[in-house]
Amino acid sequence: MKKSILLVAAIVCSTTLMAQVSFTNQSGMIGNYSDTSETAVDVDNDGLDDYVRISSSGIGIDYQQPDGTFTSVWRAMNIQNDPNWSVAAGDLNEDGYMDFVLGNGQRVSFLYATANGSSYTEDTSHTDYIFSQRSTVADIDLDGDLDAFVCHDVDLSHPYRNDGNGNMTEDQSLINTLDRPGNYAAIWVDYDNDGDQDMYLTKCRGGAAPGNVNRDNAMYTNNGNGTFTENALDIGMRDNAQSWATVFEDFDNDGDFDAFIVNHDFQNRFMINDGAGNFTDIIGSTGINPTDLGAWENQAGDFNNDGYVDIFSEMSRELYLNNGDLTFTGINLPFDEGSIADLNNDGYLDVANDGNLYINDGGTNNYIKISLQGVESNIHGIGARVTVVSDLGTQIREIRSGQGFSHMSSLTAHFGLGSDETVESVTVQWPNGLTENVGELDVNTMHVLVEGEGVVLGTTAFETEGITVYPNPTTEVLNFSLAGLENTPVTILDTNGRIVMNTVISQNKDINVSNLNAGAYFVQLEVENKAVNYKFVKK
Secondary structure, eight states: OOOOOOOOOOOOOOOOOOOOOOEEEEGSSSSSOOOOOEEEHHHHHHHHOOOEETTTEEEEEEEETTSSEEEEEEEEOTTTTSSSSSEEEOOOOOSSOOOOEEEEEEEEEEEEEEETSSEEEEOOOOOOOOOOOEEEEEOTTTTSEEEEEEESSOOOOOEEESSSSSEEEEOOSSSSOOSSSSSEEEEETTSSSSSSSSSEEOOOOTTTTTTTTGGOOEEEEEEESSEEEEEEEHHHHHOOEEEEEEEETTTTOOOSOEEEEEESOOOOOOEOOOOOOEEEEEEGGGGOOTTTTOOOEEEEEEOOOOSSSSEEOOOOOEEEEOOOSSOOOEEEEOOOOOOEEESSSSSOEEEEEEEEEEHHHHHHHOOEEEEEEOSSSSSTTTTTTEEETTTEEEOOOOOOOSSSSBOOSSSSSSEEEEEEBBEEEEEEEEETTTEEEEOOBBBBSSSEETTTSSSSSSHHHHHHHOEEESSSSSSEEEEOOOOTOTTTTEEETTTSOOOOEEEEOOSSSSOOOSSSSSEEEEEOOOOOOOOEEEEEEEE
């Protein structure tokens, strides 16, 4: 399936909304580095996506420059667990520089940038065997720092809890998944529109016959209180085919995420979301061949900036352009996978793979790009939802680290706008629940949105103000800032997820935590039918 072609000219005839798409290989602009996995992401925080290639002998980074060129740097080092299956990126220790989760056929490693981002160190302390498939990064416990989840092909998958300083520890209590093999691709997505991240696990178990439970795709629905419930059968997503990867995007721009699943038997699936988080397979009407089986990679993006998300996958036709009516037109490309990012800063999505830089030749459609900077949430806003409204309609994107089967793509939310020259509003729903509107923004540029600087949306005091727990750290009493919480039950958990106290908020809007040992804890409560949790430190 992998292909290496120097020149790509894939053109499709236009319909009303569908612009032509073509790519040119500009690999001469970047360094000649080998890799076992790669990513296209902004590693130096200059607003421009870079091309990162990682192998056992080091890291090659092509830093994108404002003038459209690249500065190529090779950093030789012995990487013990090179990511021969997958890589995911995120600032794990919150020092302002991008770190990486390396999915290896034997072990998991964490690759940390040094304080100035000029070199890297590998944490090889995780010696448990894991045949890693998809690696992902997400704030699973919503404490403001990034955790990791790595799929295991032959056993129970591995979640890794972040202690707040970037130290990662395997912790099965972070998210309890079924103790089964065949875990191929995890993706974090708020499929039910309740404001928290759920996790869909795409599964393929070699040698397992149809009907074997080890082939069952699984949805781990976030209960909002630090726990997850597997309910794929209830919502129509328990596919028993040999599945490799699933993409979740709002393919029909109706405000919820649909799904496309590539399979190796039975048939591929196009699952339409009814808005309440229930799915129905409509692939027969989409124009995508349901029996075009055997794809590994499965990704998506709006490659022609017409405002509708296209499907980019290792099928016989590699790019399916979205016609805007839940039908797709397939076109042929001489490449079928890679990291997706805007690698020449022209607002059109490009693809990098195996040392090839496939630059989108662009067109006349407009666009807007949104990059997030978390404050209470993680620094890159991983897990946030961005909503853009223009004359074309409403579009949503999520910031995700680790999609498809192996590559890592940009953390910038990209929106095609077609002929729209203005954007009416941009809304960000941050991982911690804060929702902000930043109003109208200029098109054909990238905007960096900082958490807390927009107009907070909400109709109640809780929605508008949130809750502050203070003092933090505390020695004896923990106060709650919001009125009306008196007699509300609360649960205190330690960082391993163990319950250490159940109590209620007093008439003084506080609880007494003097009997707790020194350390970090989480306080959980329910406010306006929403489960929330806050991290605090007991001195």
